[in-house]
Amino acid sequence: MARTGKRLAEAKKKYDSAKKYRFEEAFGYVAAAASKKFDETVDLAINLGIDPKKSDQMVRGTCVYPHGLGKAIRVLAIVPPDKVEEAKAAGADFVGGDEIIEKIQSEEWIEYDTVLTTPAMMGKVGKLGKVLGRRGLMPNPKVGTVTNDIANAVKMAKAGKVEFKVSKTGVMCVPIGKMSFGAQKLYDNAMELFRNLVRLKPASVKGAFIRKISLSSTMGLGVKLDESEILEQVK
Numbered sequence: 001m002a003r004t005g006k007r008l009a010e011a012k013k014k015y016d017s018a019k020k021y022r023f024e025e026a027f028g029y030v031a032a033a034a035s036k037k038f039d040e041t042v043d044l045a046i047n048l049g050i051d052p053k054k055s056d057q058m059v060r061g062t063c064v065y066p067h068g069l070g071k072a073i074r075v076l077a078i079v080p081p082d083k084v085e086e087a088k089a090a091g092a093d094f095v096g097g098d099e100i101i102e103k104i105q106s107e108e109w110i111e112y113d114t115v116l117t118t119p120a121m122m123g124k125v126g127k128l129g130k131v132l133g134r135r136g137l138m139p140n141p142k143v144g145t146v147t148n149d150i151a152n153a154v155k156m157a158k159a160g161k162v163e164f165k166v167s168k169t170g171v172m173c174v175p176i177g178k179m180s181f182g183a184q185k186l187y188d189n190a191m192e193l194f195r196n197l198v199r200l201k202p203a204s205v206k207g208a209f210i211r212k213i214s215l216s217s218t219m220g221l222g223v224k225l226d227e228s229e230i231l232e233q234v235k
Contacts, residue, residue: 019224030216033221040179042216043175046197048210049211054204058166059166061196062162063195073114075113075154076100078117079096079097090150090158115132125139164197176193195234
């Protein structure tokens with residue numbers, strides 16, 4: 001049986017797991033339980049009032065945080081020959097066409113965080129579903145990773161553009177930055193996420209769209225947020 005660390009155990013004694021807290025207060029509890037050995041990622045778990053079985057209620061989108069994610073994003077651009085220099089100039093870490101596709105197929109190469117491509121290349125990139133799909137890396141025009149404007153897509157990805165998608169259980173888990181950001185920067189990032197999320201509310205959804213929110217760190221505890229505070233700011 002896994003043992004609870006002393007810091008986590010002590011942190012659990014100081015907050016009410018049934019209570020909903022304002023963001024800054026919730027972050028204080030999460031920070032108290034976080035590891036001091038590395039800079040943990042801070043995540044939001046958002047329970048949406050949707051029916052994930054209905055195709056018109058699947059929520060998916062992207063946003064660029066004002067303070068980034070706190071890590072370097074490795075971008076792979078699979079493009080035709082006439083787009084290679086454009087992708088390189090924009091800052092893509094890996095650029096190529098057929099040879100990159102072959103490398104991914106033969107070696108199951110996945111040393112990158114985001115994959116971008118053009119509509120003209122999607123017929124070939126689609127064959128990589130076995131490798132990219134199961135890791136959530138398959139390009140999709142709905143989130144801007146399939147586009148002819150490769151330069152802008154690369155710049156957005158390097159700036160820390162975050163993709164989010166609701167799961168089959170109606171829950172969305174999204175990183176909002178690093179513990180070292182502090183409460184204010186994480187709050188700013190969270191608000192940008194919610195502004196983008198609220199705009200994606202399906203027309204067929206009735207009642208509360210955002211039902212529950214929890215703030216947590218990589219190896220720490222989860223603290224419930226007061227969703228009314230969040231929603232009041234994004235109206």
